[in-house]
Amino acid sequence: MKAPPTTGRAERRQTPGEAPGTTAATRIERWVRPEIRALGAYPVPDATGLVKLDAMENPWFWPRELRGHLGERLAAEPLNRYPDPHADALREILRERMGVPAGSGLLLGNGSDEIIQMLALLLGGPGRTILSLEPGFVMYRMISLFAGSRYLGLDLTPERFDIDLEALLDAIERERPALVFLACPNNPTGNLFAPAAVEAVLRAAPGVVVVDEAYSPFTDRSLLPRLPEFPNLLLMRTFSKMGLAGLRLGWIAGAPEWIAELDKVRLPYNINRLTQTAAHLALEHLDLFAQQTRAIREQRGRLFQALSRRPGLRVWPSEANFLLFRAPDGPGLFTRLRDHGVLLKNLHGAHPLLRDCLRVTVGTPEENQTFMRALDLCLSGAESSLNTL
Numbered sequence: 172m173k174a175p176p177t178t179g180r181a182e183r184r185q186t187p188g189e190a191p192g193t194t195a196a197t198r199i200e201r202w203v204r205p206e207i208r209a210l211g212a213y214p215v216p217d218a219t220g221l222v223k224l225d226a227m228e229n230p231w232f233w234p235r236e237l238r239g240h241l242g243e244r245l246a247a248e249p250l251n252r253y254p255d256p257h258a259d260a261l262r263e264i265l266r267e268r269m270g271v272p273a274g275s276g277l278l279l280g281n282g283s284d285e286i287i288q289m290l291a292l293l294l295g296g297p298g299r300t301i302l303s304l305e306p307g308f309v310m311y312r313m314i315s316l317f318a319g320s321r322y323l324g325l326d327l328t329p330e331r332f333d334i335d336l337e338a339l340l341d342a343i344e345r346e347r348p349a350l351v352f353l354a355c356p357n358n359p360t361g362n363l364f365a366p367a368a369v370e371a372v373l374r375a376a377p378g379v380v381v382v383d384e385a386y387s388p389f390t391d392r393s394l395l396p397r398l399p400e401f402p403n404l405l406l407m408r409t410f411s412k413m414g415l416a417g418l419r420l421g422w423i424a425g426a427p428e429w430i431a432e433l434d435k436v437r438l439p440y441n442i443n444r445l446t447q448t449a450a451h452l453a454l455e456h457l458d459l460f461a462q463q464t465r466a467i468r469e470q471r472g473r474l475f476q477a478l479s480r481r482p483g484l485r486v487w488p489s490e491a492n493f494l495l496f497r498a499p500d501g502p503g504l505f506t507r508l509r510d511h512g513v514l515l516k517n518l519h520g521a522h523p524l525l526r527d528c529l530r531v532t533v534g535t536p537e538e539n540q541t542f543m544r545a546l547d548l549c550l551s552g553a554e555s556s557l558n559t560l
């Protein structure tokens with residue numbers, strides 16, 4: 172292979188530390204911030220051939236009656252052109268179908284992950300604190316660190332996973348966080364926090380409080396109708412859990428002044444044409460997705476009962492589309508389940524309160540039965556759960 176030409180001038184500019192042959196590793200050590208070097212990239216396990224109950228996805232594919240429309244609409248999209256930068260048509264139908272209060276601002280993200288990133292860019296940074304509750308959604312901590320902010324994770328109460336209000340109000344007073352994240356329901360614990368505690372946080376926080384309602388399709392409680400009451404509340408949701416994780420679409424609503432600030436750090440054209448079009452169609456037929464989420468809620472109840480009956484297991488009630496449970500030797504059980512073809516999320520080691528805990532996403536009735544059969548095999552090797560779900 173011919174070596175690329177080098178100019179004399181480029182050679183002269185090299186300092187001894189940057190001599191040709193310096194490895195990427197040396198340069199990474201010198202230039203990548205230590206807190207990023209210490210992290211690993213977000214792990215996504217290979218689920219090929221496994222019953223996938225690890226990522227809180229809706230187990231059903233796009234409703235059959237809509238697939239033809241979807242194909243036609245997507246085929247008609249001029250993909251040679253950039254999408255509508257503000258996704259006005261999509262935001263309009265979203266406001267109406269989701270009941271975003273009149274007068275609130277609304278912004279879309281490439282998944283709510285991207286919105287968390289925008290929030291951290293806007294409000295975080297060196298000298299700023301971002302606060303959340305743990306065990307909680309890991310991206311609050313990761314993205315806070317990406318943005319160079321200080322992250323403070325306050326523990327939830329053991330066993331009930333509720334807000335320790337006194338400790339939280341103390342931390343807010345002491346640390347003056349620019350941004351507080353509260354996931355309601357919380358991931359990975361599945362519970363809703365006491366409404367009075369959430370309100371107390373909203374009243375005490377000096378900056379913004381983001382209430383993350385990613386799991387709203389699976390609970391009846393929401394702060395959305397009360398959004399206009401709180402000038403520092405931003406309410407975030409996602410299309411991922413209602414059945415459209417593949418689209419990558421999240422949204423956040425709140426005082427228009429806040430949304431206008433957030434819009435400044437949004438990348439242009441962040442919602443692609445295919446997502447805008449598919450999400451619009453989904454919102455026109457929200458009832459079909461609601462049928463799916465109703466079925467998941469019903470299955471959640473059955474799965475909860477089935478897990479509660481297994482001796483030695485501790486399962487927590489959930490308002491989301493997953494269940495957290497503790498088993499003797501959780502990590503061992505996780506591996507044995509995977510060997511039996513069922514992929515869960517192993518949370519042992521993620522936080523001290525999650526010792527021996529696994530998280531199972533509610534799947535189709537068949538997937539849930541497969542899971543329970545595999546679980547029984549792993550736990551005792553004898554009992555069959557076929558008729559107990």
Ligand code: PMP
Nearest residue numbers: 282283284308354358385409411
């Ligand atoms: N918030 C919470 C609480 C979550 O659990 C998740 C995903 N697991 C997200 C936000 C991110 O969702 P998405 O980026 O798919 O919208």
